[in-house]
Amino acid sequence: MLPEPHRLRRHSDFSLTVRRGRRMGRRDLVVHAFDRAQTDELVSSGGPRFGLVVSKAVGPAVIRHRVARRLRHICIDLVDVVPRGTDVVIRALPGAATASSRDLEKQLRAGLLRLDLLAPVSNST
Numbered sequence: 001m002l003p004e005p006h007r008l009r010r011h012s013d014f015s016l017t018v019r020r021g022r023r024m025g026r027r028d029l030v031v032h033a034f035d036r037a038q039t040d041e042l043v044s045s046g047g048p049r050f051g052l053v054v055s056k057a058v059g060p061a062v063i064r065h066r067v068a069r070r071l072r073h074i075c076i077d078l079v080d081v082v083p084r085g086t087d088v089v090i091r092a093l094p095g096a097a098t099a100s101s102r103d104l105e106k107q108l109r110a111g112l113l114r115l116d117l118l119a120p121v122s123n124s125t
Helices: 011-020 061-078 101-114
Strands: 022-025 029-035 049-054 086-092
Touching: 011 029, 011 049, 011 086, 022 101, 029 101, 049 061, 061 086, 061 101
Parallel strands: 049 086
Antiparallel strands: 022 029, 029 086
16 A cells, blocks of 8 residues: 555645646556646645546456556555655556556656656666
8 A cells, every 4th residue: 555645635636736747648557747846835745646547448446446556556666766746646548457567567667757757777787
């Protein structure tokens, strides 16, 4: 489970991130990111916050919940690498229902990398 301080809860936070943030589309996900320092509203500071949007287009409830669980698990690993004060909304597209967890993680990391929220992985051997 994603810890409470790292979850987006309020509709207004989701709306602000989706409408005013930057976005990057991948095959099975759309990643929206918003830097809370850009707003005049009083918002809590701290680590990054993640929100999920998994609509009925993804599939029946069992499939939607499975996709959401996979995405939450991936987000737990990203808490320490995404910059503090960033809100991230991950919108699952219908293809996410059949994508593996590894594919979802690759797509999410690629989207965050393109939004300059992750450092590139160095292959030093």
